[in-house]
Amino acid sequence: MNNSQKIRTLSKVIVLGDSGVGKTSLMNQYAYKKFSQQYKATIGADFVTKELQIDDKLITLQIWDTAGQERFRSLGPAFYRGADCCVLVYDVNIHKTFDKLNNWHDEFLHQADLDGSETFPFVLIGNKVDLDGGNSRRVTENKAREWCASRGNIPYFETSAKEGYNVDEAFLCVAKISLDNEHVQDIYFPGISETASEAEQQSRCAC
Numbered sequence: 001m002n003n004s005q006k007i008r009t010l011s012k013v014i015v016l017g018d019s020g021v022g023k024t025s026l027m028n029q030y031a032y033k034k035f036s037q038q039y040k041a042t043i044g045a046d047f048v049t050k051e052l053q054i055d056d057k058l059i060t061l062q063i064w065d066t067a068g069q070e071r072f073r074s075l076g077p078a079f080y081r082g083a084d085c086c087v088l089v090y091d092v093n094i095h096k097t098f099d100k101l102n103n104w105h106d107e108f109l110h111q112a113d114l115d116g117s118e119t120f121p122f123v124l125i126g127n128k129v130d131l132d133g134g135n136s137r138r139v140t141e142n143k144a145r146e147w148c149a150s151r152g153n154i155p156y157f158e159t160s161a162k163e164g165y166n167v168d169e170a171f172l173c174v175a176k177i178s179l180d181n182e183h184v185q186d187i188y189f190p191g192i193s194e195t196a197s198e199a200e201q202q203s204r205c206a207c
């Protein structure tokens with residue numbers, strides 16, 4: 001089987017959490033190894049993609065960003081539709097962002113309209129562990145792990161998007177649990193030419 005015929009898995013990952021916790025920064029660090037102090041609301045692409053190989057499987061993570069709408073709770077059905085994994089992010093230095101995790105967790109389960117909501121894969125990220133050398137930290141690792149246990153053993157990672165600390169590890173876990181998730185669809189690239197699908201579309205089109 002040549003490369004173009006390999007079975008790839010596409011996994012849609014959505015990242016949720018209060019505004020300012022570092023969601024966009026985590027994605028940029030993971031996908032582009034870049035960090036900026038001045039992230040405005042995400043403009044442009046709705047998602048970043050990252051391809052990785054786990055054992056003999058190729059997996060493309062399509063990681064969706066909120067483009068700042070999380071402030072207004074207006075993410076809309078397209079954002080949640082077909083999600084394979086949900087990453088919840090809070091800021092370890094701001095307790096309120098941890099308290100809001102219950103809301104985000106419930107909101108996701110409600111909006112995503114899943115069949116097996118008890119088994120849906122989440123990953124929790126406590127971000128900005130670098131801040132003030134850890135002195136401004138307000139949520140302990142134990143407390144976060146307790147929350148994860150109470151919500152069905154959600155995997156937990158502490159990260160710094162600024163320093164790139166533990167970011168790859170967190171998303172590797174996301175990729176692995178997405179692969180285990182029955183919602184993931186295998187997509188097959190047999191090398192169909194663009195022209196064939198264009199021709200097909202045109203034949204259905206009135207013009």
Ligand code: GDP
Nearest residue numbers: 020021022023024025036037039128160161162
């Ligand atoms: P979002 O609203 O959740 O997407 O958060 P952003 O990614 O836009 O980050 C909000 C602010 O926090 C920005 O000024 C970032 O530079 C900063 N930030 C994000 N991650 C970290 C981190 O790990 N450490 C520190 N010190 N700052 C961070």
Ligand code: MG
Nearest residue numbers: 023024042068
């Ligand atoms: Mg953002």
